[in-house]
């Protein structure tokens with residue numbers, strides 16, 4: 001393919017009445033990523049093009065966008081792979097207000113994350129040890145470790161159909177982070193997180209469509225992590241019922 005078309009969503013809410021798509025042509029080179037193509041486009045053809053990126057290596061999570069309708073990282077997507085019919089369509093992540101072009105306002109995403117208290121809430125100091133040891137079987141440690149790999153790109157959030165229909169739903173990323181700490185034997189924060197998790201817009205909103213798991217660029221099984229939280233809460237409900 002000599003040339004590839006980039007069809008890019010353009011919208012500046014401070015100036016434009018409505019969004020439009022703008023076409024650009026690029027010459028693909030072997031190994032060119034969508035992010036590199038965007039950088040080239042901005043440097044060589046249109047300095048007004050807005051997108052977010054930082055690490056260029058799948059670590060910071062800042063360049064997530066819809067590439068041909070799917071939420072992906074631009075730095076981890078090859079142009080050659082994306083341009084099946086010769087056109088690559090780029091749009092902002094769905095479910096977020098657009099700040100400009102491919103840049104979205106993620107305030108809601110971060111606010112939901114904070115609601116699950118994604119940090120270690122330690123229990124009483126385990127005397128006589130000074131160090132809080134995790135002491136988990138290797139498989140459980142691996143599961144917990146995978147949940148720690150989240151880079152907050154919000155691909156899962158953009159692909160989740162429940163998030164699209166229920167804006168108050170915490171969403172997969174926040175729930176994966178909650179699982180990360182709920183599964184940590186050093187953590188004693190379940191009671192503090194319960195209000196957010198054990199709620200119609202918490203873990204129970206997930207209907208296991210698995211789009212979050214498919215979308216995750218770090219291959220985190222978000223749907224599985226949410227199931228683990230549901231099982232823990234369901235077991236607690238059964239215990240409470242048995243005690244009554």
Ligand code: FES
Nearest residue numbers: 056058060061075
């Ligand atoms: S630029 Fe950091 S993940 Fe792509």
